[in-house]
Amino acid sequence: xxxxxxxxxxxxxxxxxxxxxxxxxxxxxxxxxxxxxxxxxxxxxxxxxxxxxxxxxxxxxxxxxxxxxxxxxxxxxxxxxxxxxxxxxxxxxxxxxxxxxxxxxxxxxxxxxxxxxxxxxxxxxxxxxxxxxxxxxxxxxxxxx
Amino acid sequence: xxxxxxxxxxxxxxxxxxxxxxxxxxxxxxxxxxxxxxxxxxxxxxxxxxxxxxxxxxxxxxxxxxxxxxxxxxxxxxxxxxxxxxxxxxxxxxxxxxxxxxxxxxxxxxxxxxxxxxxxxxxxxxxxxxxxxxxxxxxxxxxxxxxxxxxxxxxxxxxxxxxxxxxxxxxxxxxxxxxxxxxxxxxxxxxxxxxxxxxxxxxxxxxxxxxxxxxxxxxxxxxxxxxxxxxxxxxxxxxxxxxxxxxxxxxxxxxxxxxxxxxxxxxxxxxxxxxxxxxxxxxxxxxxxxxxxxxxxxxxxxxxxxxxxxxxxxxxxxxxxxxxxxxxxxxxxxxxxxxxxxxxxxxxxxxxxxxxxxxxxxxxxxxxxxxxxxxxxxxxxxxxxxxxxxxxxxxxxxxxxxxxxxxxxxxxxxxxxxxxxxxxxxxxxxxxxxxxxxxxxxxxxxxxxxxxxxxxxxxxxxxxxxxxxxxxxxxxxxxxxxxxxxxxxxx
Amino acid sequence: xxxxxxxxxxxxxxxxxxxxxxxxxxxxxxxxxxxxxxxxxxxxxxxxxxxxxxxxxxxxxxxxxxxxxxxxxxxxxxxxxxxxxxxxxxxxxxxxxxxxxxxxxxxxxxxxxxxxxxxxxxxxxxxxxxxxxxx
Numbered sequence: 001x002x003x004x005x006x007x008x009x010x011x012x013x014x015x016x017x018x019x020x021x022x023x024x025x026x027x028x029x030x031x032x033x034x035x036x037x038x039x040x041x042x043x044x045x046x047x048x049x050x051x052x053x054x055x056x057x058x059x060x061x062x063x064x065x066x067x068x069x070x071x072x073x074x075x076x077x078x079x080x081x082x083x084x085x086x087x088x089x090x091x092x093x094x095x096x097x098x099x100x101x102x103x104x105x106x107x108x109x110x111x112x113x114x115x116x117x118x119x120x121x122x123x124x125x126x127x128x129x130x131x132x133x134x135x136x137x138x139x140x141x142x143x144x145x
Numbered sequence: 146x147x148x149x150x151x152x153x154x155x156x157x158x159x160x161x162x163x164x165x166x167x168x169x170x171x172x173x174x175x176x177x178x179x180x181x182x183x184x185x186x187x188x189x190x191x192x193x194x195x196x197x198x199x200x201x202x203x204x205x206x207x208x209x210x211x212x213x214x215x216x217x218x219x220x221x222x223x224x225x226x227x228x229x230x231x232x233x234x235x236x237x238x239x240x241x242x243x244x245x246x247x248x249x250x251x252x253x254x255x256x257x258x259x260x261x262x263x264x265x266x267x268x269x270x271x272x273x274x275x276x277x278x279x280x281x282x283x284x285x286x287x288x289x290x291x292x293x294x295x296x297x298x299x300x301x302x303x304x305x306x307x308x309x310x311x312x313x314x315x316x317x318x319x320x321x322x323x324x325x326x327x328x329x330x331x332x333x334x335x336x337x338x339x340x341x342x343x344x345x346x347x348x349x350x351x352x353x354x355x356x357x358x359x360x361x362x363x364x365x366x367x368x369x370x371x372x373x374x375x376x377x378x379x380x381x382x383x384x385x386x387x388x389x390x391x392x393x394x395x396x397x398x399x400x401x402x403x404x405x406x407x408x409x410x411x412x413x414x415x416x417x418x419x420x421x422x423x424x425x426x427x428x429x430x431x432x433x434x435x436x437x438x439x440x441x442x443x444x445x446x447x448x449x450x451x452x453x454x455x456x457x458x459x460x461x462x463x464x465x466x467x468x469x470x471x472x473x474x475x476x477x478x479x480x481x482x483x484x485x486x487x488x489x490x491x492x493x494x495x496x497x498x499x500x501x502x503x504x505x506x507x508x509x510x511x512x513x514x515x516x517x518x519x520x521x522x523x524x525x526x527x528x529x530x531x532x533x534x535x536x537x538x539x540x541x542x543x544x545x546x547x548x549x550x551x552x553x554x555x556x557x558x559x560x561x562x563x564x565x566x567x568x569x570x571x572x573x574x575x576x577x578x579x580x581x582x583x584x585x586x587x588x589x590x591x592x593x594x595x596x597x598x599x600x601x602x603x604x605x606x607x608x609x610x611x612x613x614x615x616x617x618x619x620x621x622x623x624x625x626x627x628x629x630x631x632x633x634x635x636x
Numbered sequence: 637x638x639x640x641x642x643x644x645x646x647x648x649x650x651x652x653x654x655x656x657x658x659x660x661x662x663x664x665x666x667x668x669x670x671x672x673x674x675x676x677x678x679x680x681x682x683x684x685x686x687x688x689x690x691x692x693x694x695x696x697x698x699x700x701x702x703x704x705x706x707x708x709x710x711x712x713x714x715x716x717x718x719x720x721x722x723x724x725x726x727x728x729x730x731x732x733x734x735x736x737x738x739x740x741x742x743x744x745x746x747x748x749x750x751x752x753x754x755x756x757x758x759x760x761x762x763x764x765x766x767x768x769x770x771x
Contacts, residue, residue, distance in 0.1 A: 035698060040723050076165050083159060096151050098209035128723070135730040139737055278717055285724045292731050300742050301755055307735045311661055314674050314728055321681050321721060328714070329688045 014056040022049025029125035043128025074130030081123030150205035152189040157266035175258035183236035190228035213335040219275035246386025264290035305378035316365030323358035367399030370434030380453035385497030393486040431464025439569040475631040477546030491528040491608035498597035513586030524605040539616040653680035689714035
């Protein structure tokens with residue numbers, strides 16, 4: 001399932017296109033503010049950028065840049081970002097996920113909500129990315145050494 | 146505002162993440178994290194129960210957006226009561242040794258404690274939710290965690306988990322369709338808001354269709370007869386700790402959601418004779434489930450499978466209680482949720498203790514265990530007597546309230562079914578008593594068995610003490626907690 | 637009658653997909669086909685939600701130069717519900733596929749009847765055969 005695909009065209013195309021897919025995924029996560037997108041779809045695209053080299057290129061290439069441990073670690077980090085952003089307002093008198101309570105000298109309530117939603121979407125995107133890579137590694141990937 | 150509505154959920158969710166990270170450092174750390182997280186969640190839910198019984202329901206807005214725009218968490222007596230049960234059983238499973246609870250030695254690198262904490266977090270989310278879609282999301286979180294945990298039970302466990310996945314997802318899909326019908330008719334997803342809008346639309350076929358879909362979907366999750374097919378396999382082929390957790394809390398999530406939606410959202414305008422005869426159907430299917438579960442349990446020779454069929458029967462009691470719908474019947478149903486959680490998890494944990502010391506699963510080979518593993522088996526005796534319904538143990542009271550409710554309405558069929566199923570339960574437990582306590586050991590491994598390890602005995606006896614206390618203090622419990630729950634559901 | 641059909645044809649598609657999905661889960665004996673049927677069933681519910689959010693002459697629910705009158709945009713709430721439900725469905729598909737990989741490695745086939753007869757023959761855990769086969 002993984003490993004070098006026999007055709008040269010596929011290998012070269014995948015090697016060129018994969019980083020752009022990953023970049024496009026990150027773009028979708030952040031663009032979710034203004035247009036269709038958001039954490040879920042962006043995370044899936046970013047994961048495709050990592051899974052495509054695993055499918056088509058040689059074993060060592062993708063696993064050197066994104067080792068098999070990336071899946072669980074990214075998933076855990078994303079959830080920690082989400083929970084931290086959610087719990088922080090509780091210390092300032094608001095409820096869970098109430099970013100408006102985080103207002104201070106630098107940002108008023110609307111700006112705090114804006115930034116809070118952005119951080120939460122990035123957290124969700126990282127978690128979905130980690131989950132998708134983890135699903136691929138579990139089902140079809142190289143056994144961890 | 147009062148953060149108690151969301152604290153149990155946050156403790157369990159953060160505990161799950163910390164358990165994942167701690168697992169990379171030290172092999173035993175996840176269990177410690179799990180015990181801490183469930184213990185703090187238990188303290189938070191007990192404080193919540195005390196606050197709610199004194200001051201009335203708490204409503205908590207997520208993100209500062211007021212309902213019905215925002216998502217609302219409500220904590221009232223029923224939710225707080227069930228949260229205490231769930232976190233208590235969760236804490237005991239976290240204390241139980243990992244080796245038997247999850248067949249842990251066989252599998253490396255499986256994150257069992259994070260999965261258990263996610264399961265409990267999903268349940269807490271279901272219990273505190275005040276919004277129909279939020280209930281769906283957390284029901285799915287909890288279900289995915291259970292699919293993973295049941296699959297730990299070896300070859301047969303994986304197949305049972307797959308079947309459970311198919312049925313459970315269809316149930317959720319039907320529930321989601323019903324929520325869609327409701328949203329497009331009323332324009333809101335908030336439960337309290339919908340309860341005010343729905344009575345004006347009585348007789349609308351869309352709403353009746355939604356009622357049917359939601360009841361079927363939740364019935365699949367709750368394993369109400371005849372949608373219980375996945376339950377015996379899933380419970381008997383999963384490891385003992387997982388089976389204890391599932392039998393105690395998994396099906397209760399579906400029962401809680403059904404109670405909440407039928408009584409709080411839809412109300413008597415729809416569930417009575419004017420709308421679909423949902424209550425009648427629940428009562429009849431509940432009775433069929435009681436008979437089916439009890440009769441099939443007598444034929445089983447494997448102890449976990451017997452307990453699984455017994456669970457089908459006990460869920461029939463809860464279904465009958467919900468179906469009858471009177472104050473006494475609801476007291477019986479809610480009390481039975483508490484009692485069944487305590488009794489069934491005690492029985493499954495005893496089965497785990499037996500497997501730990503002897504590796505045996507068939508009842509016929511348990512002969513003579515009563516003399517060797519005395520503390521574990523006396524705990525088994527108490528839990529089994531409570532399941533049959535011997536006063537003053539806890540199990541007697543819930544059956545008493547259900548029979549009283551049935552006689553009150555001249556519903557002799559229900560009373561007869563409950564009494565006869567108690568007789569059948571007596572039959573199969575007496576058979577087990579005779580094998581365990583009276584006969585002499587027939588296997589060498591039984592004759593040399595040592596008593597179970599301290600954590601096993603400790604958790605089993607914690608549950609048995611709870612059974613005894615709930616039985617003796619039952620009038621006080623009903624007056625302070627369960628009675629107000631039934632009143633708030635009907636009124 | 638024709639008017640009813642032309643107005644509400646989407647619901648016929650939803651019903652057809654629901655029926656196909658449910659039939660696949662219940663009647664097919666191949667486990668992979670059951671899982672695919674489950675996915676079709678979930679997709680039908682998503683289609684139902686998206687269809688219900690439509691308004692006449694409505695557009696994507698992102699405020700642009702048209703103004704902030706809510707009748708100009710379709711209802712965004714079902715879109716949010718479906719985003720979440722799709723992710724949940726993907727999670728369930730992942731778990732289901734992992735279980736199927738495990739089953740295939742153990743039994744070598746996806747056919748339910750063969751797998752059940754394997755498990756009944758193996759006699760695991762020292763438990764005797766249930767009378768009448770798999771209950």
